[in-house]
Amino acid sequence: MTSTDQQPFLSVRDLKVHFSTEDGVVKAVDGLTFDLAKGKTLGIVGESGSGKSVTNLTILGLHDRERTAIDGEILLDGKELLTASERELERLRGNKMSMIFQDALASLSPYHTIGRQIGETYRKHTGASKKEARARAIEMLRRVGIPQPDVRVDDYPHQFSGGMRQRAMIAMALVCDPELLIADEPTTALDVTVQAQIMDLLKDLQQEFGTAIIFITHDLGVIADIADDVLVMYGGRCVERGTKKEVLRAPQHPYTWGLLGSMPSLDGPVDVPLSPIPGSPPSLLNPPSGCRFHPRCAFAEKVTDGRCSSEQPLLQVTDGRGAACHLTADQRRDFFADHTATRSH
Structure with a gap:
């Protein structure tokens, strides 16, 4: 096509x-x-x-x-x-290549913060430090429209609404461009x-x-x-x-x-x-x-x-x-x- x-x-x-x-x-x-x-x-x-x-x-x-x-x-x-x-x-x-799944709650780990989950993906593929990965996670949360990303980066998935969890999933999927x-x-x-x-x-x-x-x-x-x-x-x-x-x-x-x-x-x-x-x-x-x-x-x-x-x-x-x-x-x-x-x- x-x-x-x-x-x-x-x-x-x-x-x-x-x-x-x-x-x-x-x-x-x-x-x-x-x-x-x-x-x-x-x-x-x-x-x-x-x-x-x-x-x-x-x-x-x-x-x-x-x-x-x-x-x-x-x-x-x-x-x-x-x-x-x-x-x-x-x-x-x-x-x-990356994927956004249908059920964000099932796809995100309940045991780790949103920021850590986004940051780990970034660190795995770029070799970034924890500090750099956290900064990148905050940047991506801001890009997908999460309010107060520097605060919400330390929240767990259950603290996000359904729409915000899906935005976090998109942030994770796009963190490595x-x-x-x-x-x-x-x-x-x-x-x-x-x-x-x-x-x-x-x-x-x-x-x-x-x-x-x-x-x-x-x-x-x-x-x-x-x-x-x-x-x-x-x-x-x-x-x-x-x-x-x-x-x-x-x-x-x-x-x-x-x-x-x-x-x-x-x-x-x-x-x-x-x-x-x-x-x-x-x-x-x-x-x-x-x-x-x-x-x-x-x-x-x-x-x-x-x-x-x-x-x-x-x-x-x-x-x-x-x-x-x-x-x-x-x-x-x-x-x-x-x-x-x-x-x-």
């Missing part, structure tokens, strides 16, 4: 991540490809179990190597991550006011540092606020991708239509009922044949030759835009128009 004359900072090619379990092999990610440039934000959206978090934990090398079969290619600034040693990955994590930041649903547990503040903070920090951001969420409203490009995942695969404007205004896949139909509109009639997607996400132990979305797709019967249930649709991408669907371009345009008209009445 970058221009052809620009080398992507992060390049993922045909990534497959399969876990061995007592019940069989879980195909958590099954052939994923995308690029991300510096200073840009890629929003990865999909229901729980679609493979979003597994993808990004794999980029960071945070997987059980003994029970996980990984194939494909992940290049970070030209360096292959899948063949990197654990020592190499430790040097990269927190330094060149990483070039890639992965945000795994960092605003899900926050109220809408704090959520907006966190989103603005990420955008401001990205502008300041030129950071490449992967933002994982199930909320297309959040995607509309922060992303440049969007990748829609379902059942471990990418079913649609394009710019934010392309995906949200002219979606090409019935699953994306379903996601849009299940969220309220701020500029439409207030009495329009939501249209949740029927059924449940597929089991990745035994996924459906063909298109993995076809058991829940209201349009599968429109493909009269039965390919939806027997043949996996290819994700054909042109200029960063594509969708994996057997419907023709004309059918998709007409069916989405009908879907949109139904939602507006």
Whole structure:
């Protein structure tokens, strides 16, 4: 999703991540490809179990190597991550790439002060002294909007509100000025006011540092606020991708239509009922044949030759835009128009 004359900072090619379990092999990610440039934000959206978090934990090398079969290619600034040693990955994590987790309270140690936790990350990667690390922690707390950072640096996580803990997590993730930041649903547990503040903070920090951001969420409203490009995942695969404007205004896949139909509109009639997607996400132990979305797709019967249930649709991408669907371009345009008209009445 970058221009052809620009080398992507992060390049993922045909990534497959399969876990061995007592019940069989879980195909958590099954052939994923995308690029991300510096200073840009890629929003990865999909229901729980679609493979979003597994993808990004794999980029960071945070997987059980003994029970996980990984194939494909992940290049970070030209360096292959899948063949990197654990020592190499430790040097990269927190330094060149970093992650903000969804639950800050669970991710922060209750036994150490906020300042110590931020400072230890800085000391590990820079060799700074304790005094220098404390000063850096105060500076980062100030940057993320924590009031009285020289005082709050000595507080413990339980003394921070939910929004402030998330800001502290962001400070920790950015303390070494990483070039890639992965945000795994960092605003899900926050109220809408704090959520907006966190989103603005990420955008401001990205502008300041030129950071490449992967933002994982199930909320297309959040995607509309922060992303440049969007990748829609379902059942471990990418079913649609394009710019934010392309995906949200002219979606090409019935699953994306379903996601849009299940969220309220701020500029439409207030009495329009939501249209949740029927059924449940597929089991990745035994996924459906063909298109993995076809058991829940209201349009599968429109493909009269039965390919939806027997043949996996290819994700054909042109200029960063594509969708994996057997419907023709004309059918998709007409069916989405009908879907949109139904939602507006």
